[in-house]
Amino acid sequence: MPESLAQAITRAGSAVDLLRNAQARPTVFPVTPEFSNWRSEQQSWRTSVALLDQSHHMTDLFITGPDALRLLSDVGVNSFAKFQIDQAKQFIAVNHEGYLIGDAILFYLAEQSFDLVGWHMVLDWVQFHGETGDYDVSFERDASSVVREGDPKLYRYELQGPNALALMEKVTGAEVPATKFFGMATFTIDGVEVRSLRHGMAGQPGFELFGPWADGERVRAALIAAGEGLDLVLVGSKAYSSANLESAWVPSPLPAIFSGEGTDAYREWLPVTRTGSLAGSLNSDRIEDYYITPYDIGYGRSVAFDHDFIGRAALERHAAAQNRQKVTLVWNPEDVASAAQSLLEPGLPVKYIDFPKARYGQHQLDRVLVDGKDVGISHDVGYITNEHAFVSRASIDNDHATPGTEVEVIWGEEPNSHKPAVEKHRQVSMRATVQPAPYSAFARENYRKS
CATH class of the missing domain: 3.30.1360.120 (Probable tRNA modification gtpase trme; domain 1)
Incomplete structure (x- = not known):
């Protein structure tokens, strides 16, 4: 049998050590990289x-059976009161403490038939509860082409x-x-x-x-x-x-599965091969410091307290104290150029910045500072040709989330981890400016109207 996540954490000494030095690649898209450029x-x-x-x-998790909808309602924070065949929704789940497990797209295909599509994190959580709970439901898993035969x-x-x-x-x-x-x-x-x-x-x-x-x-x-x-x-x-x-979608926040109520059995069930890597300047021994709530990345509109679900009571407390919100950070062009220039100079360079996507772990978490104080987390990061801007998605304290606010993003790891995408490098501070999310005015004004 494959090594479980629980066994792997014991071997590594802690969840943080396991994830920060995981040998998994940051992301794998097994299709043609560029057709033109x-x-x-x-x-x-x-x-x-x-x-x-x-x-x-992506992975498809086909869920069928008389209790399929009940399972999804018990696990998901979304409302299912008016969910009908030939509709889809962004399905979101949290742990018992109200911290985010992940999200995926849920397709209502036919009576008692659903397809949950996306990253594996939330799919695994749903399948675990379906298999270990009192549900008349069956699963068919069609994994990505990286692992499927x-x-x-x-x-x-x-x-x-x-x-x-x-x-x-x-x-x-x-x-x-x-x-x-x-x-x-x-x-x-x-x-x-x-x-x-x-x-x-x-x-x-x-x-x-x-x-x-x-x-x-x-x-x-x-x-x-x-x-x-x-x-x-x-x-x-x-x-x-x-x-x-x-x-402005944040594709892979760290799932809150490494601590909390009911997660011991889940870590025994989950193969370690379905956990990714942790990257970035946020470096805490406490795995809980890497968790976020749905409100931190703009998912509050999808939360519906019209039904009981895993984590409801805790999420109600988070809803009453929404301390952070999702923003775009536009990185200073001179600082990005300086990081690239360091590769052409003697000495230890800045962590390599890849284009168009620069994250070097599946779960990227970088510190965001104002006047030397931590005020948030920078997540996915890269370049938008259409805006001529290098940006990251971030969760920022409300007091510093006003567009135009100047912040710093700490780029690079200290100490350097042993992930495949991490070379020897030095950590630097990158100036950035808070802007709305989405950054594109068209996307902000028309995304759900089209």
Whole structure:
């Protein structure tokens, strides 16, 4: 049997030591990195239409049975009172202390049938409670292509950009019916039935198309053919991995599974291979210092206290004392350039800053300071071509979250960890300015209207 997370923590000495020196790669997107170049590909979802392949890097957890909806309601903070077939939602779960486990997209496919899609963190939590609780429910797990043998069960393509609607009407030969954000519809493309989620990944109008893997290449070819004259751009993994920087989604906060009520059994159940790595200048021996609440990263709108769920009482207390909020930090260009220049000078360089995505662990947590005092955590970090800006998503104390506030981000680890993506480097302070999240005005004003 594979080593459990509990066994791995015992071997490493602590959860922090295990995660900070984990040999897992920061992120893996097993698709073409660039079809042209990631700068032009980033621009396509703002100026024309982008086609992105999501078939390989995410996990699908298919949940079926009479108690499937009850399980999701017992675990998720969302309201399920009006949830219906052909709808989707951002599913969010917390631990018993109200700290975030993670999020994923939940598709209501048919009666007693759901697909939970995304990072494995929240999928694992749901499956554990379904298997160990009193639920008449079954699971089928289709992991990412990094670990799966054979083809995916489903293809999944994303169309994003101002020309996405025109492309859909061209490829289907019909007017696209009005569909609310996160609503689903069914289309016919080249004689193949295709299901669609109305979505806005980078703040632009878009569609997420999915269906049986055997139909995938036929659908993709039809989309490419219909894209002629509409400036369709194929987007690779480099640009795709940075799209969240525009929409302000934080893709992989550390799941609060390493302490708290009911987590001992979970760590015994969970294979250590399904835990990632911890990176950044936040370096505390207390694993709880890395936890966040849903409110810290803007998920408060999804919390509904209309049902009982794991962590409800604790989350109500967090709701009454929302101390932090999600912002964008725009890093000082001179400081980013200076970090790059250090590679060309004698001596120990600054931690390498990769483009377009610069995080070097699955869970990136960097200290944010004002006048030498910690005021927040910087999460995902990278470059937005469309804004000519190097930015990070951050959770900041309310007193320092006003746009225009000057802060510092501590970049690099001290001491250096032993993760594969960490070279010998020195830690530095990067000036940054607080701005709204999303940073793009279009995304802020139109994300859920498209």
